[in-house]
Amino acid sequence: MAWLDAHAPFDPDSHSAPVIGIAATLGHHDSGLHQHQRGQLLFTRQGCARITLAQQLCLLPPSRAAWIPPLTPHRAVMQQSVDYRSIYLTATLCADLPSRVCIIEVSPLLHVVLEPITDAAFDSDWTQSRNLHLLGLCLNEIREAAEQPMLLPLPQDKRLAPLLTTLDHLPPTLAVLEQQIGASGRTIGRIFQRETGMGYQQWRQQWRLMRAIELLATGRSLSYSAFELGFASDSAFIAFFKHMTGRTPRTYLD
Template sequence: MTKSIPEATMLLPSECAFTLDASKPVLTHARSMFAEAALVPHSHPRGQLLWAVEGVLRVTSAQAVWVVPSTHSVWIPGGVSHQVSCETAATTCNLFIDPSYPVRKHEQQGAMLSMSPLMREIVLRLTQEPQLMDQQSTQRLGLVAIDELEHLQAFEVRLPSGNDPRLVKLISYMVQHPNQAPSLVTLANQVGASVRTIERLFKAETGMTFRQWRSRFRLMNSLELLSKGESSTAVAHSLGYKSVSSFVKVFRQEFGRTPQSFINKR
């Protein structure tokens, strides 16, 4: 019998994500997520800016997988199905934007964004101090948030996802258990497919081999360690690189700058 993959405890999305009201351009919701928690896969009519003040989020849609440290956020357009999970505890702040206010129309599948200092303060004020603001003040600041959202720089770091249920299940498991490294044989058995089938699905639906996909996913997870202040040397060793220079080279190729530059830019 095929062993099923254990599921993380599932949480429900905020109800305000489904509220349509042009007089309230931005609705907010803050949430504390415990370790290994995940939201049920879902979509909603409002666009969502998702940011973790603390912790690292892993966001999976039908098109991509993002690993998102607190230095960045994710823009999820309305109607895009997605799932959010975290390995360790995280505190999230969410802005839900009414569809009557088009935002980042050129990114129909979502994007990972660098958080500007201004956007950080706006999001914190809207989500953590709502009792200090009246409706008009909230509306005005929400409109400023919409304007600033248009100017956040996209960070082109994502992994392609897939549509086949077996591949979706396998990738979901890897995303929710980033520190585990089961063999492809083990993963294939868990989703009820042969190794050859999984290898074919990865190549056909992601354009990458399983080894390439997992290597890039591990590299994306290095952002979490760097965000916590760990050195390039420590991160390189934790990821299994033979030398720091090889890690720095691959990091630069993937993210466009060195790990030290990434740390300093925070």
């Protein structure tokens, strides 16, 4: 079985097979900034991972998967214990897959297919028989998967650098941010619209959603999460979460 040694570095590009799969359970793991010649599908069966890209922050919630195209610099940080599966595909196999990082829903079929792929030996033959069918199903499920809004574009304007150094804490209101960086609300709005495609309030709400999922997925209670994110009550937090995702926190994580 292709289980990863948590203490040894792993280089999928050192293998010749078109598909390389691994299974691992890691705790408080930081991959550091790196990239692969291959595309990567990272599926968290349990736990939560934060993926940092050049100009985006990406959250990988439990039971979802991150698609990372070839040659994409990224850093994955896993808090507490994360049980995950990962497959690496050559650039040829990635030709019809998304060309940008995205978080996708994992269908029951994709969930099942990933297990034998990550169990397979690194030198497996993927050109015939059962493996060929498994690979075809896997690629099709990735192509057809619904995307999740788990990407937060990061503004690059130097005036906003203090905001980006405290991304674990609730971003301030617009009025407070104006005072912190010495720019008007209109100027801040233009910066965010230009560099993230969102207004500041929309960006702040997206941050709140991603942080909410991260807190809940790492064992914080609903009341603790609501307080940390600045909601007046648990019911206000639940209403916000349902508005953003279409589900309550409990059903989303289940």
